[in-house]
Amino acid sequence: MRSARIAAVVVAALLSATHAGAWPSVLMESLNRDARRLVPRTLARLMAEREKEIFEEARAFPPELAQQMAADLSAGSLRPETMAALDARAFEASALLRDQRVTEGIVKLGALLRIAADLSDPVLSAGPEGYPLGVTREYYTFVSGSLDKIPVVIDNEPALRMPRRGLGPFWQAVLVRSREDSPVIRTELFRNGRVVSHRTIDYRSPVFGVASLSYSRAVTAIAATWLAVWRDVRGDVTRTPRPAKVAPVDAPPVPATPLGPPPPTPPPATASVPAE
Secondary structure: OHHHHHHHHHHHHHHHOEOOEOOOHHHHHHHHHHHHOOOOHHHHHHHHHOHHHHHHHHHOOOHHHHHHHHHHHHHOOOOHHHHHHHHHHHHHHHHHHHOOOHHHHHHHHHHOHHHHHHHHOOOOOOOOOOOOOOHHHHHHHHHHHOOOOOOOOOOOHHHHHOOHHHHHHHHHHHHHHHHHHHHHHHHHHEEOOEEOOHHHOOOOOHHHHHHHHHHHHHHHHHHHHHHHHHHHOOOOOOOOOOOOOOOOOOOOOOOOOOOOOOOOOOOOOOOOOOOO
16 A cells, blocks of 8 residues: 555655655555554554544644654753643643543544654754755655655564653653664765765665664554553453564575686577466
């Protein structure tokens, strides 16, 4: 499904990315859908039915809190007052669900993806100097075009069982890890005083490593945030998907190039028609 949308994703990423950064809308939608794969089916269905309203609520983030959070992301640490304000957003979703105001509660809960996604984005934690003009655009375009190659993995499995009171420290830890990835984007996409085009890099570039890590970090952080609040209100946690565990496998060794004269040219091969 992803590969069928890649062309549209790349174009939309260029149009929707803001000058200040933050995941473009097409990437946010992809993060949202991948995060829903990690939550109980009941919750995933309730969110899918209200996807439009959830994104509208996420875009309506209070301007004062957005500025406060942007300053902390740039500094690399969440201040206590910012942490309290973000936790209040989670508490609001919890209170609505406890009052059986399901639609309002699910929309507020879903919109918390904005917090987790921003904390997971290395572009936003690049520091006060930010990136040279054009670097952010090339990075997001590269990520958007690489979605079909990025393996989505669980970045922090214990976080999926975290209680709501653990959200603050968890969010702070996510930001710290994003901050560590930020310099790679500048180093790889700005060389000799020029912006490096996304067309000249591929999966072998450190940029792909950062993109892959930050995407999976965001998916995990979003799902963990939702689950912490959902458990807090005793939501249905049956039929929770169990991700497959994949062990790392070393690549096969590359055979050494033989020394000596080249082998003789073989006679021309004869084509044959495969049997029906």
